[in-house]
Amino acid sequence: MTRDLSPTAPAEVGLAPAGLAAIDAYLQGLVDKGVLAGLVTLTARHGKVAHVSTLGKKELSGGEPMAADTMFRIFSMTKPVTAVAMMILHDQGLWSPDDPIARHLPEFADVKVFGGLDAAGAVTLHDPDHAPTLGELLTHTAGLIYGFTPAGGLETLYQAADVWGAADLAEMSRRMAGLPLAFQPGTRWVYGLSMDLQGAIIEKLSGRSLPDFMRERIFEPLGMVDTAFHTPPEKKARLATLYRFSASRGLVPLANNPLLPDHAAPPALASGGGGLISTAGDYARFAQMLLDGGEFAGRRIVSVEGVRLMMTNQLSDEMLRQGWGVGKQQIRPGFGYGFNGVVFTDPEAAGIPVGRGTYHWDGAAGTWFWVDPQNDLIFVGMVQLLSETAPALQATTQTLMADAILQEAAA
Helix, strand or coil: CCCCCCECCHHHHCECHHHHHHHHHHHHHHHHCCCCCEEEEEEEECCEEEEEEEEEEEECCCCEECCCCCEEECHHHHHHHHHHHHHHHHHCCCCCCCCEHHHHCHHHCCCCEEEEECCCCCEEEECCCCCCEHHHHCCCCCCCCCCCCCCCCHHHHHHHHCHHHCCCHHHHHHHHHCCCECCCCCCCCCCCCHHHHHHHHHHHHHCCCHHHHHHHHHHHHHCCCCCECCCCHHHHHHECCCEEEECCCEEEECCCCCCCCCCCCCCCCCCCCCCCEECHHHHHHHHHHHHCCCEECCEECCCHHHHHHHCCCCCCHHHHCCCCEECCEECECCEEECCCCEEECCHHHHCCCCCCCCEEEECCCCCEEEEECCCCEEEEEECCEECCCCCCHHHHHHHHHHHHECHHHCC
16 A cells, blocks of 8 residues: 555545544534634545545634645644754764754853842852753753743743844854753753754754755655745635634634744744644645654655654653643653654553554644554644633544544554
């Protein structure tokens, strides 16, 4: 069987149509209740697309329905793509997980660790126990934060540095390097700017801009024709409207992206942590490439070893017990973290019935995906809802999918 994401009937790849219909019914119920405007989902097994669902509206006021090629801001689903870009360079021998960040970004040579504020409000600094490494950068354990939420006073330093006001990734790196780490490297898991800093490393090691590198080495070879850090004017009409949920007003459209600006051309400051636009079909090609060990439809993107390292839990059992996490992604026993994404080491302990070794992540506007090697399955879900109270779309669809997989038909 050619694993090229060509369409097939669910039963041909061991999926129960009734099980897939149950997923659609759950999601359609959220649309009917006004919780979501609309969604696009794609399910593939054994390298074939078994089901694509377009539910609800791309934009409520105009009433335009969702389409399979509707474009979405995928926010943090950019992070796994950035991990693959890093692993391409790892394949070339250009970096190692044990490398200090400063080996590739010398501005980090004298970085300190934040020790809080003293009685006079002055910043206390400590030397790091060891220099933060690239492996720690790829696992959110290097000490970088976003600086948006209270962090004992460190957030004010981030805000003063105006990291996002940098002209390009090289300047962004210099601004980050001038800030202290939030904790001793390797001792905590805290969501932050690690993947944006990876973008600066990718540019430094490759000699290409992050948008150009991803386009040349990932998107074009995979046939991801609608994935980029910008939306060309001729495609803007296909971009789904972004919403926030209000208890009093329901779904409120957002004219301006409150997290990252929408770009009409490739930006100089491309966010490796959250800047990509994509479609369900495009992202499925990326996910299938991960499932197939770094290649898709005969085109190799990254080595089998690179994908294996990326999709292997890197956190100790002790770290998994600490209760760290972000949003719906709560690190816990059985629910670890590889490079730029979650890895299920024990689905039963994690409480979600996916296959062992499943790799997944989500985005701030509700997008989600997973790659399940044990069940030879990928799933991509696209939606545009910025809300801390959004339903647990990923965990619920993963649970429902377990009933759709006909284990006796698994390859």
